[in-house]
Amino acid sequence: MSTSLRSEAARAATPVGNVFDANCSARHALELISGKWAMLILPALREGPMRNAGLLRKIGGISQKVLTETLRDLERNGLVIREDRRTMPLHVEYRLSALGRSLSDALVVLDRWAEQHFPALDAARERYDALIRRARVE
Amino acid sequence: MSTSLRSEAARAATPVGNVFDANCSARHALELISGKWAMLILPALREGPMRNAGLLRKIGGISQKVLTETLRDLERNGLVIREDRRTMPLHVEYRLSALGRSLSDALVVLDRWAEQHFPALDAARERYDALIRRARVE
DNA sequence: CGGGATCCTTAGCGATACTG
DNA sequence: CAGTATCGCTAAGGATCCCG
Numbered sequence: 001m002s003t004s005l006r007s008e009a010a011r012a013a014t015p016v017g018n019v020f021d022a023n024c025s026a027r028h029a030l031e032l033i034s035g036k037w038a039m040l041i042l043p044a045l046r047e048g049p050m051r052n053a054g055l056l057r058k059i060g061g062i063s064q065k066v067l068t069e070t071l072r073d074l075e076r077n078g079l080v081i082r083e084d085r086r087t088m089p090l091h092v093e094y095r096l097s098a099l100g101r102s103l104s105d106a107l108v109v110l111d112r113w114a115e116q117h118f119p120a121l122d123a124a125r126e127r128y129d130a131l132i133r134r135a136r137v138e
Numbered sequence: 139m140s141t142s143l144r145s146e147a148a149r150a151a152t153p154v155g156n157v158f159d160a161n162c163s164a165r166h167a168l169e170l171i172s173g174k175w176a177m178l179i180l181p182a183l184r185e186g187p188m189r190n191a192g193l194l195r196k197i198g199g200i201s202q203k204v205l206t207e208t209l210r211d212l213e214r215n216g217l218v219i220r221e222d223r224r225t226m227p228l229h230v231e232y233r234l235s236a237l238g239r240s241l242s243d244a245l246v247v248l249d250r251w252a253e254q255h256f257p258a259l260d261a262a263r264e265r266y267d268a269l270i271r272r273a274r275v276e
Numbered sequence: 277c278g279g280g281a282t283c284c285t286t287a288g289c290g291a292t293a294c295t296g
Numbered sequence: 297c298a299g300t301a302t303c304g305c306t307a308a309g310g311a312t313c314c315c316g
Contacts, residue, residue: 017253019178022199027174029252029259035308036165036172040157052278061160063310068279078262090277090316099258106251109244114167115155120237121167124216173288190298201290206299228296228297 032077033103037062037070042079042096042104043111049083049095079103170215171241175200175208180217180234180242181249187221187233217241 016024032038040059044050050058055067071094074080079100083093096104154162170176178197182188188196193205200208209232212218217238223229234242 017256019249019252020182020197025256025260026253027199029256030177030249031174032259033248033252034172034174034177036169039168039172044158058158060158061165064279065311066309069309076263076266077259078266079259084278088277088316090279092278099255099262102255103251106244106247109247110171111157111168113241113244114157114171115164117237117240118155118163118167121170121215121217122163124237125214128214128216202299203291204289207289222298226296226297228299230298 029077032073032079033107035070037066038074039107039110041067041070041074042100043108045080045094045096046101046104046108049093051091051093055094074100167215170211170217171245173208175204176212177245177248179205179208179212180238181246183218183232183234183238184242184246187231189229189231193232212238 017026018024019026019030021027037059040062041055044055044058052064052067055071056062056064059067071080071082075082075094078097081095081097081100083095085091085093155164156162157164157168159165175197178200179193182193182196190202190205193209194200194202197205209218209220213220213232216235219233219235219238221231221233223231
């Protein structure tokens with residue numbers, strides 16, 4: 001989200017291709033990805049178009065508001081295509097653009113990384129916190 | 139960051155491996171990645187250990203505070219190793235753990251995606267905004 | 277059904293000053 | 297040098313109600 005409210009910042013971005021440069025276009029693209037929701041929405045759309053309610057069900061913990069905002073932002077940046085068949089009752093579908101699909105390839109890798117390595121992270125956290133607790137007691 | 143302040147939530151997380159489940163450990167791992175900073179810090183450490191000041195210089199736009207917080211969070215989760223040679227003047231180095239390196243592999247893919255495709259995103263945004271403006275004028 | 281509009285709370289984060 | 301501590305703002309995002 002947010003991007004839609006930052007037209008100023010977006011316009012000020014220099015069109016350079018190094019993510020380490022603050023305020024360049026590449027960094028802006030990266031910020032679109034960051035935030036957990038894009039990392040879940042785009043992979044969720046990989047197996048085919050989905051509707052609002054379906055995404056709400058599939059992506060645990062997301063609110064209606066944030067889902068709408070994020071989808072709009074993704075649509076604005078050309079990653080998602082919103083198709084509104086103008087019927088009653090309403091029927092709106094979201095699907096990946098070619099660009100969005102290419103990004104989702106990279107994102108599912110991340111998702112799988114998280115799913116594979118979370119036990120190691122959990123263990124590391126416990127170790128770290130135990131050390132801290134010992135240090136605090138001295 | 140944040141993770142260190144959410145020991146409660148972390149403890150409540152069910153140890154399940156599907157990122158689409160809210161509040162599972164895999165999701166927690168994903169949230170560690172989300173936020174743009176981890177996506178920049180971990181790749182920045184790929185070519186070798188770096189110090190605080192070096193990271194501040196390399197990663198444009200990050201503040202001292204956020205850098206410290208993020209590094210601590212990454213360290214806590216076992217992705218980064220902090221080495222404090224206890225000398226004067228101070229000398230602290232950060233480097234990737236094996237786990238952190240494996241994650242950075244996935245992250246550099248994202249960074250490169252952003253660097254390659256930002257023109258397409260920029261173009262899409264302009265198109266979208268132009269359409270919106272037309273619609274608003276009617 | 278798929279949102280928009282509001283209100284409201286909090287976390288994120290910058291700025292600044294201080295310390296071993 | 298590499299942080300910690302404090303203040304203060306802003307904006308992300310939840311909850312709720314409404315609408316075509």
